[in-house]
Amino acid sequence: MVANIARPKSQDKRHAIMKAATRVIVTQGLSAPTATIAHEAGVSNGSLFTYFQTKTDLFNQLYLELKSGMAAAALEGFSAGDDFRKQLFHVWSNWMDWAASHPEKRRALAQLGVSDEITPATRAAAHKTMESLADLMEQMRTNGPLRSASKDFAAAIVNSLAETTMDFMIHDPANAKRHCKAGFEALWRVVG
Amino acid sequence: MVANIARPKSQDKRHAIMKAATRVIVTQGLSAPTATIAHEAGVSNGSLFTYFQTKTDLFNQLYLELKSGMAAAALEGFSAGDDFRKQLFHVWSNWMDWAASHPEKRRALAQLGVSDEITPATRAAAHKTMESLADLMEQMRTNGPLRSASKDFAAAIVNSLAETTMDFMIHDPANAKRHCKAGFEALWRVVG
Amino acid sequence: MVANIARPKSQDKRHAIMKAATRVIVTQGLSAPTATIAHEAGVSNGSLFTYFQTKTDLFNQLYLELKSGMAAAALEGFSAGDDFRKQLFHVWSNWMDWAASHPEKRRALAQLGVSDEITPATRAAAHKTMESLADLMEQMRTNGPLRSASKDFAAAIVNSLAETTMDFMIHDPANAKRHCKAGFEALWRVVG
Amino acid sequence: MVANIARPKSQDKRHAIMKAATRVIVTQGLSAPTATIAHEAGVSNGSLFTYFQTKTDLFNQLYLELKSGMAAAALEGFSAGDDFRKQLFHVWSNWMDWAASHPEKRRALAQLGVSDEITPATRAAAHKTMESLADLMEQMRTNGPLRSASKDFAAAIVNSLAETTMDFMIHDPANAKRHCKAGFEALWRVVG
DNA sequence: CATGAATGAGCGTTCATTCAT
C-alpha cells in the first residue's frame, strides 16, 4: 500500500499535455500560449507547470519523446540477418510509415527541431536514440560512395533525404507510395 | 524646408533594416523585437514601419530577397554549352560558395524558411527565383534515376542535399571543400 | 486505525510552522510563499492550512505570539520593590537581551508590525500583552517630563527608543552593551 | 530649436506616476498592481515602464524623492545664527508640519522604508539628503547626554522620536500641536 | 488528519503598432 500519497502526478495528464502540445504546435506554432495547450489537454493553466517547469522544458521533453518514438518506430521488426538493401528498405519503410501515420508528430518535431529553445543537451540525447539507425547507415557508408565523408555527414544526408520524402508523402498522400520508393532509390544511390 | 541634408536615402535605410534583420535573426531568432532590428539598423523603431507595414511583411520581403540572392549567386557565370556534370558542378560550387561566404544570410534564411510567418505567396515567389536552377535539374532528372519522380520531388531532394552540405560547410569550415565535394558526389549519384 | 505512530503532535507542528515562518520572513519577507514556510517546517503545504486558516491568520497569530513573548521576557524577574531607576533598567535590560538573543524574532516582528495584514484587533491584543510594561512607564511618566503627554504617546516614545536601540545592538553586536546603555540614558532622560 | 524629438518624456507624467504611487501605496500597500498605479496616474499600463524600468525601480526613486523632499522641508528657513534650542525647534516644527500636511507621503515613506525592495544604494542616497539635518543634531549631541553615543545612533534616536511624534500627530490631529511639543520636549531632553 | 496535485485569478513585463511632434 502506498499511503500518504495524495493524488499522485498522473502520467495520463502528462501525456495529455504532450499530446495537446503536439497538436497545438502544428496549428499555432511554437509561440502558442501555454494556456491554450493546457486547455486543449483538459487541464488548468497552472497544472501544466506542475508537470513541466517551464514552457521550454515542455518543448524539450516533447522533442525528445517524439524523436525517440520516431527512432523506435523505424527500427521495429528489424532483423539483422537480411541483406543490406532489404534491411535498409525495412527501416526506411517503417520510418516513412511513421511519418505518414503521425503527420502531426512529424510537423511538431520539425518545428521543435529548428527552435532555439531546444538545448544542445536535448539534441544530444535525441541523437542518441537514433544511434542504432545511424549504425546501420554507418555499415553501408563505409562500403558506398560516401565512404570518404564523415559519419555525421552521411547521417545528415540520409536524414535530409528522409525529411524531404516525408514532406512529399504528407503533402501528397495519394502518391505516398511512389514518393517513398523514389526516396529510397535516391538513398540507395547515395549510400548503398 | 530642410531638404538635401546629407542623410541616407530611403533605399539605403530599407537596406540597412534588412541587413540588420538578417544579423539580428541569426543572434536572437525570429522573435527578436522590431525595436532591436531598428536600433541595429541605426533607425528609429517607428521608421521601420514606414518601410515595412508589419514585422511579418519585413520577414517576407527579407526571405524573398535572400532566396533570390542565393539563386542569382548560384547561376552566376553559368554557360549552357558545357556537359551536364560540369554545368551542375559549376552551379553547385557557386551555391556552396554563397553559403560559405554569407553564413548569416543562410542561417537567417533557414530560420525564415521554417517560420509560419512566411506566406505561401512569398514561398511561391521565392520558388520562382530558383526556377532556372530547377530547370537545370529537370534536364538531368529525366535521364537519371529520379526519372520516375516528380519534378518538384527531384528539386526538393536536390535542395535538401544542398542544405545539408551547407550546414556542414558552415559548422566545419576547415573541411568545407571536402564536404562540398562529398555533397556533389551524392547529388550526382541521385540525379546525374 | 493506525494511531499512536511516533509522529509529532499537533502543537509541535503548529509551533514548527511558526518557527519556520519567523525564519522565512526574515530571509524572504512577508511575500514568501506559504509553501516555503511549510517546507521549512517539515510539513506539507496543505497542512499549514489545517493549523492556520489563511496566510494572514498565520501572520496575525505569529505577531501576537512574538510580541507577547517579548513582553514576557522584558518583565521576567521584575520586583516591584526596587527604586524606579533600578526597576526600569532591569526591564530595559531584559528587553534588550531578548532582542539580542532572538534577532530573527525581532526582525520578523518588525516586518509584521508594518504590514497591513495585521488587523487592528491583533494589534490591540498585542498591545495588551505589554500592558504591565506600559503601567511601569505610566508610573514614571506622571512624575517626569512627559507628564503632560498622553499615556499612549509616552509608551510609543519608549517603544521607539527601544526599537532603535535594538536595531543598533543587532547590527553592531560588538558595541551592543554601549548601545544598550546609551539607549537607557536617553530613555531615562525622557521619562525618568 | 530641438527638432526631431517626438513627444519628449514628460516630467509631468513621471510626476503623476509618482504621485499616484504614493496614493496607491497608502491605500493598497506595496503589493498594489502596477496597473493600478498607472491607471490612477491616468497613464497606460505600459507607459509606467517607459518612465521606470521596473516596479522596484519606481519604488526606489519614489523613496528617494519623498525622503529628500522631507529633508528639504525640514531645513527650510533655517538660520544658523539662533541659539541651539531655537534652531532645533525650527527644524522640528518644519519636519512635523511636513508630516502633518503630507500624511500620504509620510505613510508611503514608512512603507517603503521597511520594504526590502529599497536597495542599500538608495538608502545611502536618501541618508545623504538628510545630512545637514544630521549635522545639526551632531553639533548638539557632542555637548549633550548622548555625547558618548555614535553619531548614527544619535541620529536614529532623533529619527525615531520624530516618527513616533508624527504618527500621533497624524492619527490624532486634534492634538497635533500638543504632540508636537511633547515630542520636542523629549528630543530636547535626549539630545539638547 | 496528512499529503501534494489541482485550480485559476492575478501580476510584472514585453512589444508590435500608432501617432503626436
Place this chain on the structure above:
DNA sequence: GATGAATGAACGCTCATTCAT
C-alpha cells in the same frame, strides 16, 4: 519623413487555497 513616447493586449509563471486520496 523621422522620431520615440504611448498604448494595451498578451503571455509565462506564481501562489493561496481547495480537495481527492
